[in-house]
Amino acid sequence: MNARALSLTIVAFLLGALAAGGIGVRVIREVRTDPDATSLPLSNITPETKRPAFYQVDPNETLLASTALIPESVDIEDETLRITYDLISLAPQHGAESGAGTSNDIAVVYPRTWVVLTRSGSVAEATAALGSRFVQFDVDQGTEVSDIVSVSITEASAPYPIEIPFTLSKSSSVVDLGFGATAELVEVVVDGSTTVVHVVVTSSDERPSDLSISAIDPRWTTTVSSGATGESVTLRWNDGQPPDDIRLRAFGSVMVPIGGEFSVFLDDLQ
Amino acid sequence: MNGSPTGAGSEDPAISMDVFDSSRPEGESEIPWKIPVASAIVGALAVAIFVIYAIVVGPTAEDVSEADSGTPGVVTPEPSDILPDGYLRVTDQIGARVESVEVSSPGSVVAVSTAVPGSVDPVEIPPLDVAYWEIVTPEGSTPMHKQYRRPGLAGTDGGYVSVAFPQGLIPSDGELTVYVVRSVKTQTTNIDVPSEVQGTITDLRIDLGDGRSVVVDSMVIAPGGGSVAWRTEGGMTARVDAVVTLITTDGTAVTLTPEYTSAYDDALLGSDAVPLPYQFQSEYRLVSDRDGDRDIDVTAVSVELRITSVSGVEDPVALSMDLGS
Numbered sequence: 040m041n042a043r044a045l046s047l048t049i050v051a052f053l054l055g056a057l058a059a060g061g062i063g064v065r066v067i068r069e070v071r072t073d074p075d076a077t078s079l080p081l082s083n084i085t086p087e088t089k090r091p092a093f094y095q096v097d098p099n100e101t102l103l104a105s106t107a108l109i110p111e112s113v114d115i116e117d118e119t120l121r122i123t124y125d126l127i128s129l130a131p132q133h134g135a136e137s138g139a140g141t142s143n144d145i146a147v148v149y150p151r152t153w154v155v156l157t158r159s160g161s162v163a164e165a166t167a168a169l170g171s172r173f174v175q176f177d178v179d180q181g182t183e184v185s186d187i188v189s190v191s192i193t194e195a196s197a198p199y200p201i202e203i204p205f206t207l208s209k210s211s212s213v214v215d216l217g218f219g220a221t222a223e224l225v226e227v228v229v230d231g232s233t234t235v236v237h238v239v240v241t242s243s244d245e246r247p248s249d250l251s252i253s254a255i256d257p258r259w260t261t262t263v264s265s266g267a268t269g270e271s272v273t274l275r276w277n278d279g280q281p282p283d284d285i286r287l288r289a290f291g292s293v294m295v296p297i298g299g300e301f302s303v304f305l306d307d308l309q
Numbered sequence: 310m311n312g313s314p315t316g317a318g319s320e321d322p323a324i325s326m327d328v329f330d331s332s333r334p335e336g337e338s339e340i341p342w343k344i345p346v347a348s349a350i351v352g353a354l355a356v357a358i359f360v361i362y363a364i365v366v367g368p369t370a371e372d373v374s375e376a377d378s379g380t381p382g383v384v385t386p387e388p389s390d391i392l393p394d395g396y397l398r399v400t401d402q403i404g405a406r407v408e409s410v411e412v413s414s415p416g417s418v419v420a421v422s423t424a425v426p427g428s429v430d431p432v433e434i435p436p437l438d439v440a441y442w443e444i445v446t447p448e449g450s451t452p453m454h455k456q457y458r459r460p461g462l463a464g465t466d467g468g469y470v471s472v473a474f475p476q477g478l479i480p481s482d483g484e485l486t487v488y489v490v491r492s493v494k495t496q497t498t499n500i501d502v503p504s505e506v507q508g509t510i511t512d513l514r515i516d517l518g519d520g521r522s523v524v525v526d527s528m529v530i531a532p533g534g535g536s537v538a539w540r541t542e543g544g545m546t547a548r549v550d551a552v553v554t555l556i557t558t559d560g561t562a563v564t565l566t567p568e569y570t571s572a573y574d575d576a577l578l579g580s581d582a583v584p585l586p587y588q589f590q591s592e593y594r595l596v597s598d599r600d601g602d603r604d605i606d607v608t609a610v611s612v613e614l615r616i617t618s619v620s621g622v623e624d625p626v627a628l629s630m631d632l633g634s
Contacts (some may be wrong), residue, residue: 047345055349059356093389095427102393104408105424105468129393130422130468131403131434197408199420199471200457214559217413253568257534257594295409295420295471298632 043070096127099304102296103195106148113184113308115243120155120163120176122190122305149294150174152194158186169247190303198249198292207238208284218293219246224285234281236274240289250291259285387519390428399487399626400568402429403437405470407485407630417456417479419444421487423468427431436488440587440619441546442472444483445627451483456586470586484627490587492621494518502530502610510612517618521545530555532605535565535595546587547618556609566596587619589631 090152092178094100105128112123128147153174155163163176205214205222214226219242226237242248252272253261262273274285326391396404402425409420423437457471472485498515513525521543529535530553537551553565600603 044344048348051345052352055352055354056356057352059353093391093427095393095424096390104406104422105393105396128467129427129431131423131425131436132431132468133433133435134448149409197422197467197469199418199469199474201471202455202457203416215414217323217416218411253594255536255592255594257529257531257536295411295418297408299381 046278073157095129099307100127101192101301101303103148103150103192103301104197106197108148108150108234108301108303109190110303110305110308113187113305115178115182115184118178118180118182120178120182121173122153122175122303123173124150124303127173129229135275147197148191148297149196149198150301151196152192154191154193155187156189157182158188184309187309190305192301192303195243195297195301196246196294197297199295201250201293203289204255204286206284206286216240216250216289218295219243220247220248220250220293221287222252222287222289230276233281234276236276236281236285238272238287239272240270240272242293246294248291248293250289250293252287252289255286255288256282314511390426392426393424396424397626397628399423399437399489399628400623402426402434405437405487405626405628407628407632409620410479410630410632412476412479414476416476417474417481419472419474419485421470421472421485421628423470436468437470439470439492440488440622441589443486444630445486446480446483448480448620450486450548452589455588455591458505458586478488479630483630485630486625486627488622488625490621491620491623492619494620496616496618498614498616500612500614502612515614515616517543517547517616519543519620521618523547523549523614523616523618525549525551525614530565530595530610532563532597532599532607532613534597536593537567537595538590538592540590541588541618545619546589547616548585548587549591550585550615551595552613552615554611554613555605555607556611558606558608563607564598568594568596587617 055226095102096107097109100109102108107127107129109125109127110122111125112121114121126147130147149169150167151169153165153167155165155176155177157163157178159179159182159281161179161180161182165174165176167174201218203216203220205216207214207222207224209227211226214222216222216299220240221242222238222240224236225239226235228235228237238252240252242250251263254274258278259274259276262275264271264273326512337522392398392404399405403423404425405421405423407419408422411418411420425431425434436458439456442456443450451474453472454475455473457473458469485555493515494517496515496517500513502510508530510528510530511526513528515523515525521541523539523541525537525539527536527538528546528551529537535553537549539549543546550567551565555563555565557563
């Protein structure tokens with residue numbers, strides 16, 4: 040092969056490569072953006088994104104009120120899908136140590152109900168425990184992390200401060216406090232000049248409140264004990280006949296729903 | 310410029326004639342066409358193999374995101390110096406948003422959350438200090454009944470504020486208007502009470518000037534504890550913290566302090582932890598530092614009222630209560 044033929048061979052090789060390259064780039068773009076190209080691996084499909092143009096704490100965050108939920112891991116083992124996350128509050132909190140209001144605080148928001156959609160079309164729902172930083176789903180055998188199409192939080196709530204004044208008496212022994220909480224006068228025991236009254240505060244599973252109770256009249260002494268079904272309060276009156284109506288106040292936190300459905304972004308963990 | 314056919318320097322006219330001479334019979338070309346054509350095919354095949362590999366194996370989602378970052382229609386998030394979506398700025402650095410409106414039998418509550426932009430360290434920003442809230446409609450305005458901040462250690466309150474209104478007074482077409490504190494006046498009033506006047510003090514009025522006053526409707530004092538009920542007059546809110554000291558016959562002191570003091574940590578004593586919210590009125594218990602000890606002989610009683618009253622507010626900011634927006 041002489042120099043002339045060698046030059047032609049090199050030029051022809053480059054022309055062939057360039058032509059194929061041009062066609063190939065176009066094909067790759069088509070495949071990446073074609074929503075029907077589901078027969079290809081998930082990683083070849085540009086993930087559908089509803090993310091805002093800006094993030095507050097982390098590019099993968101989901102904002103639940105003023106708290107950023109950030110996925111940290113996603114694993115499947117023995118047909119159990121487990122997603123762990125962190126919660127970082129954006130609320131002004133001057134006076135707290137730097138870094139407070141993050142992983143070690145009490146729950147600043149409660150991402151309660153989660154839904155996962157997989158490529159097979161199955162839908163798994165799970166409820167996270169209050170104060171936890173993970174949620175677990177039962178998934179079909181053989182499901183892999185790459186099969187997850189979407190994750191969303193369908194119910195979330197936040198603990199809001201409240202004070203609820205109310206009155207209990209023998210004739211009105213149950214009071215709806217609102218916010219899923221109820222107060223009930225369960226027992227009155229008279230022993231000489233001392234009267235002991237037992238009051239129980241309960242809240243629904245859907246809206247777990249954290250309420251304490253005290254009597255407004257300081258002549259009632261209050262003893263509080265917590266149980267599985269709610270908080271039990273013992274009021275003691277030592278000054279003879281107590282008033283028929285017992286004025287009380289419930290104070291603490293109630294769970295307030297945060298409206299909307301929230302997408303959780305796991306792309307970087309899949 | 311040289312116009313000679315041979316003026317192209319080193320170009321050999323004989324070679325040019327050989328290459329472009331179409332009169333030469335096929336198969337007799339001196340150019341080895343087969344090799345360049347095969348080379349072009351090989352080049353195309355090599356690239357095609359790479360393209361197939363790229364499609365089948367493919368880049369990661371992260372690679373895709375990075376590769377597409379410059380193309381229109383694909384969002385690449387960036388850290389934000391603006392407030393989260395839906396939050397309306399109520400101070401230089403704090404935004405607020407209505408999260409929920411709850412109407413229940415004891416009363417109605419509007420739940421508000423507060424946030425700073427992601428570029429701001431929340432620890433550097435004091436919680437939102439609101440003089441009062443009101444619901445404004447075309448028909449008029451309704452002032453708050455009370456406002457609550459979640460008690461507890463600083464940094465764990467989540468920035469949530471509950472604004473309570475009397476039952477049935479939350480119209481669906483209203484806006485929640487917030488008046489942030491601009492200035493306050495502090496005043497401490499000491500009252501010596503004869504020891505025989507243990508029991509209930511009523512209608513104690515403290516003048517704050519400018520037509521404003523705090524009225525203590527009821528103060529119950531007893532060695533085992535007490536209670537205070539107060540309200541403001543003049544249309545502005547305040548914080549009123551009562552501390553009662555009982556001097557016993559043996560010369561020791563028993564102190565009664567607001568029940569919420571422990572929950573709010575040192576906020577009552579001027580710490581910058583979690584400030585108490587301002588109110589138009591309040592009622593709370595006084596608890597003794599000698600818990601349960603009621604059999605004490607008292608020789609003197611002194612009452613200290615620490616009053617912080619709002620003397621000025623910022624321009625109001627109206628928050629939407631349309632939770633669908």
